[in-house]
Amino acid sequence: MMERKIALLTGASKGIGYATAEMMAKKGYELIINSRNTADAAKKLREYGAVVEGVDGSLGDAATIKALIAKVEEKGQIDALLLNHGGPPVKPFMEVSNAEWETYTSIMLHGPLRLLRELTPIMQKQQKCRVVAIGSFTVKSPRAGIVLSNSLRAALVNALKTAAMELGSDGILINTVAPGYIATQRILDFNQRYADQENISKEEVDQRTIQEIPLKKFGEPEDVAALITFLLSEENQYITGQNIHVDGGLITAN
Numbered sequence: 001m002m003e004r005k006i007a008l009l010t011g012a013s014k015g016i017g018y019a020t021a022e023m024m025a026k027k028g029y030e031l032i033i034n035s036r037n038t039a040d041a042a043k044k045l046r047e048y049g050a051v052v053e054g055v056d057g058s059l060g061d062a063a064t065i066k067a068l069i070a071k072v073e074e075k076g077q078i079d080a081l082l083l084n085h086g087g088p089p090v091k092p093f094m095e096v097s098n099a100e101w102e103t104y105t106s107i108m109l110h111g112p113l114r115l116l117r118e119l120t121p122i123m124q125k126q127q128k129c130r131v132v133a134i135g136s137f138t139v140k141s142p143r144a145g146i147v148l149s150n151s152l153r154a155a156l157v158n159a160l161k162t163a164a165m166e167l168g169s170d171g172i173l174i175n176t177v178a179p180g181y182i183a184t185q186r187i188l189d190f191n192q193r194y195a196d197q198e199n200i201s202k203e204e205v206d207q208r209t210i211q212e213i214p215l216k217k218f219g220e221p222e223d224v225a226a227l228i229t230f231l232l233s234e235e236n237q238y239i240t241g242q243n244i245h246v247d248g249g250l251i252t253a254n
C-alpha cells in the first residue's frame with residue numbers, strides 16, 4: 001500500500017499554486033488547499049480524483065492560520081508545505097499607505113512565517129518535511145513601482161534561509177522558488193497597468209517584456225509548479241536553503 005502523504009498548499013486556487021496542487025495530487029498526496037475562495041479549485045481537483053479539503057481565508061488572518069493548523073492536526077501529519085498568496089498592489093514607494101504596509105506584511109511575511117513556525121513542532125516530531133515559498137525574480141533584481149513585493153519577499157527569503165539552516169538537522173528542507181514572467185492573471189494585470197500608464201497597447205508591453213527574456217516567451221504556471229513539486233517531494237533529498245529561479249534566463253546575476 002502507498003504511504004499516506006499530506007500536502008498543505010496556500011494560495012492554491014489559481015495560477016502557479018493551483019498547478020502545483022494538481023501535480024502534487026498526481027503524485028498521490030492528499031491535499032489541504034487554502035485561498036480566500038477554494039470551492040472551484042477543490043471541485044476541479046476532486047474531478048481528477050484527488051482527496052482535497054479547502055480552507056478559505058487570507059493567509060494574513062490569524063483565524064486562517066489557526067484553521068490550517070487544526071486541519072493538519074486532524075490529519076495527524078504534514079509532508080509538504082507550500083507558502084503562497086497573490087501578489088501585492090503595483091504601487092510606487094510614495095503611494096503605499098501605512099495601512100497597506102501592515103496588510104501586506106501580514107499576508108506576505110507574518111502569515112507564512114507564523115504558519116511555518118506553528119507547524120514546525122509536528123515536522124520535527126516526524127523528522128521530515130519539505131517546505132517551499134513562492135517569491136519573485138524581483139528579489140534579486142528589484143523593479144521600480146513594486147516596493148511591497150521587492151521588500152517583503154526579500155525579508156521572507158532571508159527568514160526562510162535562516163530557518164533552513166536551523167531546521168535542517170530535523171529533516172526539514174526549505175527553499176524559495178522565484179518565478180520570472182509567468183502567464184497568469186498576475187502578469188496580465190501587471191502589463192495592462194504599464195500599458196495604461198504609457199498609453200500603449202498591452203500587446204506592445206507584452207512584446208517588450210518577452211524581448212527581455214532569453215527564452216523569448218512567458219513561462220507557464222506548470223513550468224514553475226514542476227520545480228516546486230520536485231522540491232516538495234521526497235525526490236528532493238539534498239536541496240535546502242536555496243532561492244531558485246524559474247525565469248527563462250531573465251536574471252543573469254548569480
Ligand SMILES: NC(=O)c1ccc[n+]([C@@H]2O[C@H](COP(=O)([O-])OP(=O)(O)OC[C@H]3O[C@@H](n4cnc5c(N)ncnc54)[C@H](OP(=O)(O)O)[C@@H]3O)[C@@H](O)[C@H]2O)c1
Nearest residue numbers: 011013014015016035036037058059085086087136182184
Ligand atoms: N505570474 C508571474 O509572472 C509572477 C512573477 C513573479 C512573482 N509572482 C508571484 O508568485 C505568486 C503566485 O503567482 P500567480 O501568478 O500564480 O498568482 P495568481 O494567479 O494571482 O494566484 C494567486 C493565488 O493566491 C490566492 N490568494 C490571493 N490572496 C491571498 C491571500 N491573502 N491569502 C491566501 N491566498 C491568497 C489566490 O486565490 P484567491 O483569490 O481565492 O484568494 C490564488 O489562488 C504571487 O505572489 C505572485 O506575485 C508571480
